[in-house]
Amino acid sequence: xxxxxxxxxxxxxxxxxxAAFGIILxxxxxxxxxxxxxxxxxxxxxxxxxxxxxxFMGLYSLHLAAKPKDEDHPYGHGKVEFVTSGIEGALxxxxxxxxxxxxxxxxxxxxxxxxxDTGIWIIAATALINYLLGYISVKKGEKENSxxxxxxxxxxxxxxxxxxxxxMSLVVVYFTKIYWLDSVVALIFGFYIIFVGYKIVRKSLxxxxxxxxxxxxxxxxxxxxxxxxxEWIDIHNMKIQQFGSSLHIDAHITLPWYYSLRDAxxxxxxxxxxxxxxxxxxxxxxxxxxxxxxISCPVCQIKECPVREKEFVKRVQWTQENITREDKxxxx
Numbered sequence: 001x002x003x004x005x006x007x008x009x010x011x012x013x014x015x016x017x018x019a020a021f022g023i024i025l026x027x028x029x030x031x032x033x034x035x036x037x038x039x040x041x042x043x044x045x046x047x048x049x050x051x052x053x054x055x056f057m058g059l060y061s062l063h064l065a066a067k068p069k070d071e072d073h074p075y076g077h078g079k080v081e082f083v084t085s086g087i088e089g090a091l092x093x094x095x096x097x098x099x100x101x102x103x104x105x106x107x108x109x110x111x112x113x114x115x116x117d118t119g120i121w122i123i124a125a126t127a128l129i130n131y132l133l134g135y136i137s138v139k140k141g142e143k144e145n146s147x148x149x150x151x152x153x154x155x156x157x158x159x160x161x162x163x164x165x166x167x168m169s170l171v172v173v174y175f176t177k178i179y180w181l182d183s184v185v186a187l188i189f190g191f192y193i194i195f196v197g198y199k200i201v202r203k204s205l206x207x208x209x210x211x212x213x214x215x216x217x218x219x220x221x222x223x224x225x226x227x228x229x230x231e232w233i234d235i236h237n238m239k240i241q242q243f244g245s246s247l248h249i250d251a252h253i254t255l256p257w258y259y260s261l262r263d264a265x266x267x268x269x270x271x272x273x274x275x276x277x278x279x280x281x282x283x284x285x286x287x288x289x290x291x292x293x294x295i296s297c298p299v300c301q302i303k304e305c306p307v308r309e310k311e312f313v314k315r316v317q318w319t320q321e322n323i324t325r326e327d328k329x330x331x332x
Contacts, residue, residue: 130157254291
């Protein structure tokens with residue numbers, strides 16, 4: 001429990017750092033916009049507002065997700081990470097639309113830029129800081145299974161790409177005096193930002209709707225298959241839910257019907273301990289014990305079974321497809 005608390009404090013502390021830098025970088029971009037009068041820089045500054053809002057939303061969600069379970073939230077508060085991540089993705093897409101609008105407006109109306117050399121250095125510095133923060137945030141989120149840190153990091157990285165586009169356009173315009181190029185680059189990266197926002201929203205919705213994570217399920221199945229015991233006649237009807245960085249796993253395990261309740265419970269606990277040891281995440285289990293039926297004999301690998309009614313036919317390999325089925329596995 002103390003380890004989990006330390007992890008939560010670490011994530012919250014890092015999210016505070018992202019929020020603080022978000023404010024600083026936004027101020028820097030506003031200064032650059034005032035100096036240059038560049039619509040592309042203005043659009044980049046507006047996207048930084050999204051960074052600041054998202055950072056504080058992420059901070060709130062991490063505080064809420066760290067709360068223990070209560071009567072109203074028996075599975076904890078981890079789902080809030082999916083909600084705030086989805087809102088962040090929507091804000092990113094809106095920022096992309098703003099960039100496109102400003103770019104089109106600049107192309108139509110036209111604009112002369114000023115003090116581009118100073119603006120280039122300021123914006124380039126914000127791009128470097130954004131990328132480093134984003135890279136660290138993504139790596140930290142992947143390590144600690146935090147969707148908030150991952151989405152915040154990807155947002156910062158996508159912001160870096162658009163900022164680099166702004167820097168490139170400013171450099172070209174500085175040397176060529178072709179001012180409309182600034183708007184064209186802004187349009188290109190505006191569409192890219194919308195795509196990034198869509199992907200974040202899509203992933204958030206899949207978490208809210210408990211959509212199956214193929215990679216996670218594959219990992220669970222491999223753990224069970226590689227450490228399988230003959231007493232575990234069958235595992236089926238497996239469902240995995242994600243609550244922030246925590247998991248909830250439901251499954252049915254078929255055990256010999258002649259086992260005592262104590263022996264059956266011991267084998268079920270062996271399965272649970274195996275998964276808990278290898279998943280490296282906070283996991284809550286809800287396993288249901290099934291007694292074996294005659295249909296299980298052809299796939300049962302217990303050689304000295306005292307009550308076998310049918311001959312062993314074959315070993316059924318557990319896969320992503322068959323371990324989630326509701327019915328027990330058979331030889332056919």
